[in-house]
């Protein structure tokens with residue numbers, strides 16, 4: 001086993017994210033909209049990905065954006081999406097960790113929108129884990145992240161939500177909130193020998209266990 005590439009996956013009981021299923025987002029808020037476009041995803045090198053996103057002050061103003069981001073996330077097969085990735089510099093992230101994307105069964109996390117999310121690390125232990133990014137297609141890198149975080153945000157209705165996240169969920173939250181601060185995962189990497197193309201990483205690095 002190669003410790004540098006292990007993700008720490010604790011028990012699912014400690015993951016307490018508020019959940020909104022995609023179809024609920026759609027039916028709750030999009031009754032009047034038939035057409036939900038798939039948004040274009042900005043790729044690394046586009047300046048929007050390096051901007052500090054702006055806090056949302058009017059929840060109504062991001063409802064359409066969130067629906068379109070949900071469609072875009074589903075279409076992409078990704079597990080998280082931040083508004084700057086679709087050229088919107090608002091502090092909005094969506095996360096969705098399907099069952100099967102974690103080593104331990106943390107269960108499925110339906111698409112959840114977090115508005116103005118704030119993370120506070122729980123403890124100072126960091127763990128390494130492989131990450132990819134829809135804005136950096138085809139590549140993967142091993143990134144240190146806090147093992148657990150406390151999060152606060154507004155949900156899609158503008159109501160406060162908070163909780164603790166660990167394992168894959170904590171990692172996805174840190175990755176997505178970084179996007180709101182103009183930070184891409186390669187900027188968090190310490191060992192760039194652990195950075196490469198999906199196919200090669202899958203063929204070599206992930207087979208060393």
Ligand code: NI
Pocket residue numbers: 132133134135175179
């Ligand atoms: Ni990303």
